[in-house]
Amino acid sequence: MTALIGDDHKRVRGALVSFLKPEMLKQYVGNMDEEVRNHVEMHWHGNQKVMVMPLMKTLTFNIMSSLIFGIEKGETRNNLIELLQHMMNGLMSLPINLPFTRLNRGLKASAQLRAFIKNLISERKAALEQRVADTRKDLIACLLGIGKTEPSIRMSNEEIVDNVIGVMIAGYDTSSVLITFLVRLLGMDRSVYDKIVQVFLIKLEIIEQEEIAKTKTSELLTWDDLSKMKYTWRVAMETLRMNPPLLGSFRKVLKDFEYEGYTIPEGWQVIWAANMTHMDERIFSDPSTFHPARFEKQASIPPYCFVAFGGGARICPGNEFARIETLVTIHYLVTRFKWKLCCLDNSFSRNHFPVFSDGMLIEIEPKDSVRIH
Numbered sequence: 298m299t300a301l302i303g304d305d306h307k308r309v310r311g312a313l314v315s316f317l318k319p320e321m322l323k324q325y326v327g328n329m330d331e332e333v334r335n336h337v338e339m340h341w342h343g344n345q346k347v348m349v350m351p352l353m354k355t356l357t358f359n360i361m362s363s364l365i366f367g368i369e370k371g372e373t374r375n376n377l378i379e380l381l382q383h384m385m386n387g388l389m390s391l392p393i394n395l396p397f398t399r400l401n402r403g404l405k406a407s408a409q410l411r412a413f414i415k416n417l418i419s420e421r422k423a424a425l426e427q428r429v430a431d432t433r434k435d436l437i438a439c440l441l442g443i444g445k446t447e448p449s450i451r452m453s454n455e456e457i458v459d460n461v462i463g464v465m466i467a468g469y470d471t472s473s474v475l476i477t478f479l480v481r482l483l484g485m486d487r488s489v490y491d492k493i494v495q496v497f498l499i500k501l502e503i504i505e506q507e508e509i510a511k512t513k514t515s516e517l518l519t520w521d522d523l524s525k526m527k528y529t530w531r532v533a534m535e536t537l538r539m540n541p542p543l544l545g546s547f548r549k550v551l552k553d554f555e556y557e558g559y560t561i562p563e564g565w566q567v568i569w570a571a572n573m574t575h576m577d578e579r580i581f582s583d584p585s586t587f588h589p590a591r592f593e594k595q596a597s598i599p600p601y602c603f604v605a606f607g608g609g610a611r612i613c614p615g616n617e618f619a620r621i622e623t624l625v626t627i628h629y630l631v632t633r634f635k636w637k638l639c640c641l642d643n644s645f646s647r648n649h650f651p652v653f654s655d656g657m658l659i660e661i662e663p664k665d666s667v668r669i670h
């Protein structure tokens with residue numbers, strides 16, 4: 298999809314958006330809730346320390362694999378995550394294809410993943426043709442359904458495979474990074490961080506989420522609940538502003554253009570950088586200060602200035618998906634646990650995406666009033 302332009306890009310993007318649009322995702326809040334609860338029961342409860350970054354990668358992968366492939370927990374899912382990880386490592390490696398290189402492992406993993414998805418496509422096709430009542434409404438089924446009435450937009454099997462993998466990649470290292478940064482923010486030692494803002498933040502965060510938790514006994518979170526988590530999402534947006542998971546992306550210049558007195562010629566590659574825009578004080582005053590209230594009036598932020606999700610024709614179609622999984626996860630974490638960071642030096646490096654040397658280890662304590670469903 299990233300290589301497509303013009304009408305072809307619109308056609309494929311339209312197919313993905315039909316699955317990722319809010320009206321569609323509303324139906325999936327319950328599935329995400331179940332995934333998060335299972336994850337918390339399995340990996341958080343009963344432990345004193347957890348490594349947040351790898352856990353959040355597993356969680357966001359599991360959510361996607363349930364909604365995109367229709368694959369629930371079990372061995373298949375564990376194998377798939379390994380394949381995806383090898384493939385991602387291969388993407389960010391030196392282009393040397395020898396048996397022991399990362400690229401080689403990545404290519405092998407990619408071939409296995411493609412074969413697996415092709416198999417799923419055949420299964421879904423057969424179920425759709427036989428009109429099996431419980432045919433899953435996952436991304437694959439949705440892409441297969443496109444073009445039934447309008448053959449010109451129908452997607453080939455190869456295109457479906459490409460785009461399913463594309464969505465997995467696009468959604469894997471991004472949401473998990475955002476949630477990890479939020480956990481880090483909420484667990485930061487107050488003496489090493491901006492005290493006033495931090496204390497204020499933590500209190501408000503918990504109050505907002507606990508108010509929602511009080512209205513629940515064992516029911517799943519709903520779309521309405523999520524719409525009440527306004528403060529939490531503002532905190533998430535400010536986190537995205539200061540630490541955009543994706544620093545930017547490349548574009549190919551299709552025709553010469555002028556920028557600040559320079560001519561950028563056709564065929565060049567340019568990079569747009571979210572962090573440069575987000576730290577521009579002409580747009581965000583006092584940009585190094587964490588200040589979620591900036592997002593109270595979103596209309597006051599000029600277009601193309603908050604670009605954590607990109608902008609224009611290629612703006613992230615998964616932003617709503619990311620919002621839902623982030624809010625559901627933070628809800629269950631802050632209403633069930635308190636935590637503090639194990640390592641005071643919680644700085645991170647970037648291997649394209651942020652990496653914490655200790656995986657962001659935290660010490661957790663269950664809250665007295667924990668509701669186990």
Ligand code: HEM
Nearest residue numbers: 467468471472475543546605606607611613614615618619
């Ligand atoms: C916090 C989470 C996320 C962030 C920060 C993020 C960020 C971005 C950005 C900056 C782009 C634009 C890249 C460009 O202009 O070249 C993008 C594109 C994309 N994202 Fe996301 N993303 C997130 C989550 C997701 C999720 C969960 C999905 C899928 C479920 C997803 C699917 C996509 C796809 C398919 C594209 C390509 C769109 C196109 O080329 O038209 N993203 N994302």
